[in-house]
Amino acid sequence: MNARQLFWTCLAISLSLHWFMLQFHWSRPQADAGDSIVIPANFDLSVASPSNGLALEQGTVPQEGDTQHEKAAERLRKQALKRFLAQVRSAVERRRLLPGRDVSHLIGNVRYRFRIQPDDTFADIAMEHSSGTPELDDAARRAIEAASGTVKRPAILKGPSWTIVITVKYQYAL
Amino acid sequence: MSILQLGGFMMWPLLALSVAALAVILERFVVFTTRRFPSADALEELRTTFRAQGGDAALKTIEDTAPAFLDFFKACFAPGNGADHEQNVQSAGDDVLFRFNQRLDFLATAAATAPLMGLLGTVIGMINAFSRLSSSGDVDITMLAGGIWQALLTTAAGLCIAIPAMLAHRWFLRQYDKIAYAMQRAARVLPDQPETGERDQ
Numbered sequence: 284m285n286a287r288q289l290f291w292t293c294l295a296i297s298l299s300l301h302w303f304m305l306q307f308h309w310s311r312p313q314a315d316a317g318d319s320i321v322i323p324a325n326f327d328l329s330v331a332s333p334s335n336g337l338a339l340e341q342g343t344v345p346q347e348g349d350t351q352h353e354k355a356a357e358r359l360r361k362q363a364l365k366r367f368l369a370q371v372r373s374a375v376e377r378r379r380l381l382p383g384r385d386v387s388h389l390i391g392n393v394r395y396r397f398r399i400q401p402d403d404t405f406a407d408i409a410m411e412h413s414s415g416t417p418e419l420d421d422a423a424r425r426a427i428e429a430a431s432g433t434v435k436r437p438a439i440l441k442g443p444s445w446t447i448v449i450t451v452k453y454q455y456a457l
Numbered sequence: 458m459s460i461l462q463l464g465g466f467m468m469w470p471l472l473a474l475s476v477a478a479l480a481v482i483l484e485r486f487v488v489f490t491t492r493r494f495p496s497a498d499a500l501e502e503l504r505t506t507f508r509a510q511g512g513d514a515a516l517k518t519i520e521d522t523a524p525a526f527l528d529f530f531k532a533c534f535a536p537g538n539g540a541d542h543e544q545n546v547q548s549a550g551d552d553v554l555f556r557f558n559q560r561l562d563f564l565a566t567a568a569a570t571a572p573l574m575g576l577l578g579t580v581i582g583m584i585n586a587f588s589r590l591s592s593s594g595d596v597d598i599t600m601l602a603g604g605i606w607q608a609l610l611t612t613a614a615g616l617c618i619a620i621p622a623m624l625a626h627r628w629f630l631r632q633y634d635k636i637a638y639a640m641q642r643a644a645r646v647l648p649d650q651p652e653t654g655e656r657d658q
Contacts, residue, residue: 286488286556286559289484289487289488290484293480293481293483293484293487294476294477294480294484296480296483297476297477297479297480297483298480300479301472301475301476301479350462
């Protein structure tokens with residue numbers, strides 16, 4: 284085999300190896316146990332549904348081919364998830380001061396982590412950061428438990444579960 | 458989704474560079490591992506053969522064991538003396554070394570360029586991500602993270618090309634230096650043969 288034949292053989296081998304490697308499916312690694320860990324950065328959004336989000340998507344994303352459709356659908360799912368999580372947070376906030384134990388004279392922030400199951404109930408409720416006052420910690424837990432299952436996810440989000448972190452704030456007269 | 462689609466258009470030149478770099482690495486590896494310069498013991502045997510049986514027998518041995526260096530040894534065993542002979546040996550040695558040095562420059566260029574190309578892809582990807590973010594008017598950290606994640610793929614691809622290319626280039630250069638040193642040493646040793654009698658046989 285002369286030098287030219289050797290080079291072209293090596294080039295063919297290199298092409299084959301690259302082609303083989305490109306056959307692998309590359310994707311982002313999933314979170315543990317199939318859950319999506321939601322960073323609590325989207326709660327500033329209004330709980331009310333935005334007007335005509337689909338029309339906005341269609342106006343900004345050119346509908347060319349399946350890839351564009353997939354991207355538009357993915358963005359719709361993200362927006363729906365943000366709205367859903369904001370509604371969950373709002374539901375918890377509304378139940379902070381449940382009757383039975385008056386904690387209105389206390390202040391503090393409690394951070395809880397829990398998992399939203401596919402049926403919209405909450406599981407694995409665990410306190411991440413205590414307020415320092417057991418009454419507030421209990422009240423926040425009861426608020427989360429009371430809000431469990433009250434907010435129904437939209438059809439576009441059916442299926443997965445998410446683990447989220449929520450900070451329940453107790454302030455005077457608020 | 459294919460990694461080429463995920464990484465953006467800069468993945469295509471990186472892919473072409475990767476294919477070429479790997480081909481060169483493979484080709485040079487075969488060249489440097491199969492075309493060994495005769496060892497010191499083999500050179501000693503060659504001297505003995507040359508003294509006993511003449512230049513043709515010695516060249517026949519070289520043709521069987523190290524054909525890549527045949528021209529060099531032909532120049533060494535050629536009748537003659539003085540500056541012309543040295544010039545011929547030097548010229549033959551340069552030719553052999555040139556063949557070994559082929560495409561090593563490309564490998565060095567690939568090792569230096571691939572990270573820069575990857576970085577360019579990342580910068581373009583970041584520009585796109587932030588552009589989408591600013592135009593959407595709705596700050597979504599997942600959109601930003603997704604854009605950055607995809608943009609960084611080109612840098613990773615560039616480094617995946619550069620690191621093996623650089624390591625291979627260094628190793629090839631080391632082998633090249635070894636061959637050059639061995640040839641210089643052989644060129645010094647072999648002319649010590651008797652200049653009359655056996656060479657003319």
